[in-house]
Amino acid sequence: MHTVSLTVGAMVLHPLGLSKVLHLQRGGIDLQTPAGVQFVPYASLEVRGFTDDSVQAEHTAISPWWFALSNDTRRQALDRLAIVQEILTGYRYGWPSEDNPGEPFHPFGPGFNASLRQRAIAMERRLAGTQDSSNGGSSPAVGFSTIKRWITLYEQAGLRALVDGRSARDRKDFSDLDSRFRQIVEDVISPFDGTASAVNVAELQRRVWLGMKEGGLSRDIVPERMSAEYVSWRYSVCGSRPRAHRSAKVRKRSAHQPSPIVHPSHVSMDTTRADNLVHDELRQTSYSVEITVIISVATRVVLALRVTPRSVNSIEAGLCLYDAMRPFSLKVEGTNVDDWRWAGVPRSLESPLFPPRREVTHESTTLQGLHHIPGIRPSSFRTDHGAAFMAGHFMGLLRDFGISLWPSRVGASTDNAHIERFWETIQRALQQIPGYKGRNTSQRGRRIVVADQPLMTAHELETYLRRFVALDYHRAPHDGLKIGGLESQRITPLEYFDFAMEACGDITVPQHPDLIYEFLPIRWLTIGHAGTEYKGLSYDSDALDAYRHVRRGTFRADDTAAPFMYDPRDCTRLWFRDPESGRVTEIPSRHQHLLTMPLTQRIRDKAVDAIAARGGNSRLRRQTSTQQIIDELGSLYQAPPAKEWNATMTAERLRFETAQRDHAEAAEAWKRVSKATRRTSTPTMAAKSTDSWIDDAWPDLEGK
Structure with a gap:
């Protein structure tokens, strides 16, 4: 242990000021203080060694308050103490044995018979002269009334009273x-x-x-x-x-440096509740939806955006990934602005399926023309621990495409900070349209829906947000994008994407009209003479004729089942990939013509549960199950449902309509590929074709 000795002649900081050790006794020391000699027990001293003020020890009555003060505050207090002691005793230390040459000076101390006021005035003149000679008079002068106040405070409370209260006020020991x-x-x-x-x-x-x-x-x-x-x-x-x-x-858990991710293929995905209500055209009511977005972390480019019902599921998350892997374009012609259109479909399946590398940055001086939304195969995926992202279907898609999953730490929202920040940016778009309800209840007004401002539908909201991304967000400089050596340059997300792709290389997915079916779950079903059956519904098509009575092990070992693609958003059909041609064919329900309402997995399961509840499994006979389900669906739609089921029907109808658009887009891609193949089948037409990719405007898939 390091020890410090206290010696005769050492200076001790006493509540009355600086004191000097006169004698070392068995139980304490004799101190020469400004008030005379005092005995102080060792227990009341704290020896620190010599400090900047030549103080070797301090009285516990003033420690640790004294050393909690700043050096400037302590020095100021000691200067005031010297002024007060010289006025009162004639000596700056307070006793004659430590006098400075010439002390006592006139009129300080009791020996000159001057009043306290006269001494304070004399000290004022001396201090004014000292300041003038040292700094040209730039410091404010100390008046005699201030000096008299110091004397009064010192006589009342000692050294502690001379500390400037403003300096010690905010210090919390x-x-x-x-x-x-x-x-x-x-x-x-x-x-x-x-x-x-x-x-x-x-x-x-x-x-x-x-x-x-x-x-x-x-x-x-x-x-x-x-x-x-x-x-x-x-x-x-x-x-x-x-x-x-x-x-x-x-x-406490966040990093203090930016992420080292530089390749555009490192993406981030998240879902949030839209801060706008949308309109249900069928039930003439308003409801809430969610927005799911995928962005490129390094470039901040939005690769995919979908509006979905609340509580997005793994199928919808997977189809958002499907969008991120496809290049899109948005065309502005005059005052007409279309939706995102798939711009990477090959004109012929005999041409390379990888879309050519091209610049995506648009001319900054005009909105007219094509605005590109790039597609890329992600190499890593950052998500939170949402059920949709941790589900087996979505995890299987990432595994099949060789994508690494980087889930955020639980409770650490800053792990996915880039997309969390995008939700703040998209507020600029949401606040411009009807139905905005605020970020939370504290920001919500009494009236959200205004009579003369009709709400958008969910699809209209999706179209509007996609336009905002292509025409506003992608074209605006982003403060988070910097290039080494050009930090002062303002760069847009698309400009940075082009720069990063040139520097890091391209990662794309082969584009094919059947690409969507790589993102749907598989159901293994047996093909019979009447087609196949799944969940009480029968499906059949001429495309199954060659596979109605196959041998065991044809598609998988130990049975005769064949793989069918299944979309839970649309149970009116399945899809089958012919192993000979590789072509995916739609297999409709045998009773599809009887269905006049959306049929999703959840609605079908509700109908099956209702039938079983009325008579158990005996009511669901194989021969009549399909007709029973169809009849039950009619009653579900016609009867006034409960409020909870009403919201479910609205969400399922949105899912069904989105599925119709997704599959219509794939069917349209096949039509255009087939038409382009026929056009380029002659040598003359083939020689004139210099672009092997469809990049012009698509027809309106809504049929409007």
Whole structure:
């Protein structure tokens, strides 16, 4: 252990000022103080070694308050002390044995019979002369009334009273508080990480006192005012609301440097509730939807955007990935703006299926023309732990395409910070259209739907947001995009994407009209003379004729089942890939012509459950199950449903309509490929064709 000796002649900081050790006694020391000789026990001293003020020890009555002050504050207090002691005693140290040459000077000290006012005025003149000679008079002069006030304060409270209150006002010596008290405060504050509701400081103080009582501690171990300040300060660090509590917790785990990801194929995906209501045309009501987005982390380019019902599922997440792998274009011609169109379909399946590399940056001076939305095969995927992203179907898609999944840490929203920031950007679009309801209930007005401002449908909202991305977001400079050596240049996401692709190389997916079926789940079903059956519905087509009675092991070992693609959003059909031609063919339900309402997996399961509830499994006979389901669907749509089922029907109809557009897009791609193949079948036409990719405007798949 390092020890420090206290010697005769050493300076000790006493509550009355600087003092000198005269004698070392057995139980303490004799100190020469400005008030005379005093005996101080060793227990009342704290020896520190020599400091900047030549002080070797200090009295416990003034420690650790003194050393908690800044150096400038301590120096200022000692200067005032010297002025006061010279006025009162004639000596700056307060006693004759430590006099400076010439002391005492006139009229300071009791020997000149000058009044206290006269001495203060003389000190004012001396200080003014000292300041003028040292810095040209730039410092404010000290008046005699201020000096008299210093004398009064010193006589009342000693050295402590000479410290400028403004310098010490904001200093909270929380380190002096009992460590047991501070630990109790930490235990009380720790639950406020975003999971607990906010409370006021008085309640926190009550919990702290209760914790001290349970721990056998007296409230007298801490000053009441300082303890209350400490509790208030610790809680203010966490924030005032649960959202701030969560942010404070996340900041402890977040990085302090930008991500080193540079390749555009590192993508991020997330889903959020849209802050706008949309219109249900069938039921003439409004409801909420969600927005699912995939962005390229390095370039901030939006690769895919879909509007889905609430609680997006793994099928919809997978189809968003399907969009991210396809290049799109949006055409502006005059005042007409179309939707995103698949711009990567080959004109002939005999040509390369990889779309050619091209610049995606649009002319910045005009909106007219084609606006490209690039497609890319992701190499890594950043998501949260949402059920849709952790489901087996979505995980299987990532595995099949060789994509690494990087799930965020639980509770660490900053792991996916780039797409979380995009939700703030998209507010600029959402606040411009009817039905905006605010980010939360505290921002919501009394009236959301206005009579003369009709709401958009879900599909119209999706189209609007896609236009915003292509015409606004992709064309605006992004503050988070910088190129080494050109940090002052303002760069748009598309410009950075072109730069990154040239520097890092391209990763694309072979484009094919049947690409969507790579993203649908597989059902293994047996093909019989009447087709195949799944979940009570029968499906058949001429495309199955060659496979009605196949041998065991034809498609997979140990049985005669064949793989069918299945879309839970549309149960009116299946899809079958012919092993000979590789072509995917639609296999419709045998009773599709009887269906006049959307049929999704959830609605079909509801109908089956209703039939079984009326008579058990005996009511579901193989020969009549399809007709029973169709009849039950009619009753489900015609009867006034409960409020909860009403919302379900609205969501399922949105899913069904989205499925119709997705599969119509694939069918249209086949038509265009077949038509282009026929056009280029003659040598003359083939010689004239220089572009092997369809990049012109598509027809309106809505049939409008």
